[in-house]
Amino acid sequence: MSSLVDVLREVPIFAELDERVIALLAARCVPRAVGEGFVLFRAGDPCAGLYVVLEGRVRVFRSSVDGREQTVAVEGPGRPVAELPLFDGGPYPAHAVTTMPSRLAFLPRAEFEHAFRSDPDVAAAVVHALGHRLRHLVQLLETVAFRDVAARLAMLLADYSEQTGRSNADGVHFELDRTQEELAAEIGTARESVSRALKQLTTNGLIRSRKGRRLIVAPAEQLRSWARRGGE
Amino acid sequence: MSSLVDVLREVPIFAELDERVIALLAARCVPRAVGEGFVLFRAGDPCAGLYVVLEGRVRVFRSSVDGREQTVAVEGPGRPVAELPLFDGGPYPAHAVTTMPSRLAFLPRAEFEHAFRSDPDVAAAVVHALGHRLRHLVQLLETVAFRDVAARLAMLLADYSEQTGRSNADGVHFELDRTQEELAAEIGTARESVSRALKQLTTNGLIRSRKGRRLIVAPAEQLRSWARRGGE
DNA sequence: ATCGGTCCGTGACGCTTGTCACAGCGCTCC
């Protein structure tokens, strides 16, 4: 098995730290292998520490009493989960659950706090990550508030295609490793609406092809501008 | 005029710093008096520095091409505006405009960065503020995604009543110093819907009395639980 | 008092979308 240090070095929020600090953090981390559906924490729980996804996937979401769920973020390998409540001392603001078997690193709060206070680089890195998250949320809020389902979906596909897609002459093609149910939760709508929106995007030429979960879509910029214009 | 130092000491994000640091920051701040409708920055502008509201009010919002607006935050005296992009180097994610004549303090980015890197207390304070904002956004996102207009309004009133209200036997009474138009932008809906939702809350007994902008409402906890249950 | 502005209430209407119901399809597991 590869050493924790090697993995942490690849984690964006730790990437800029020097060896000494990474080694120190790694020594304090508790690695865990868990199955699908493992609950890292629930909204309202006091914050115990920081998780980093090494392998697998974690969904962060809020749920309402009547069972609907709004996904706030989906984190994959190398991404931190719930860095927020480490700082203001408050509870976790959302639930976090693995959506597939995963390996996680857990850094207890006290360890983290110590590193944060003693090394300004750690502080800067963390604030950087927080900033990114906040930026993303503002964006998400806007689309959920303003856009219809098709436009929100287009935005989401634009993100995915940039993250995991490869572009060639026909467009950007990539694997959409999510069910429509999951997509629906991410853009705050119902599964059926996603199904219809996918059809709509296809007839509008923004999705060029759809074979199973293999997609070929228009370039991200085109998707986004279409969404901003509100669909033609 | 009162010294800047005195004002900054009252600002939540600076409150825990010691005199020396505050004095140093104050010396670098540029105070400004501006009228209503002054544009601090627009979405996409590169980040020039941090603003702190000394007096008045600043609305932070995103707008869509077709003219609708979603308010992200409304900041009053003592509150920082746009601490986010200071860190990740990105542009401002939203517009910020004063909604009344205001006094602002402006701290150029370089000064801020210096303080942030050299004093861990500054770093901690700022992260604290960021965390708070993120928490608030997650909450806002959930309500916009799930709740109907009446519920969202109830949540908003719960916040306001806690911030500025005084409670007595009839309920919590306070002054709602916003137009329905402004309320609508904060919960992502239309003015008319706010008007109808206010009526609905009144017939349901959550708003006990409404004379002009003077409101008497149910305790915040009751408002929130009603909203969470989705209106009875 | 009169005008002009902003703000608020309310009716009518149509579109989007959530919900329910059901049918086809591709799996895996016997």
Add this chain to the structure above:
DNA sequence: GGAGCGCTGTGACAAGCGTCACGGACCGAT
């Protein structure tokens, strides 16, 4: 290869809400 199951498509319907239109209340300026 059938049974069961999760995922997907789609039709029908109702509710919520945005939009338009209009009228009325309030208020400051002249």
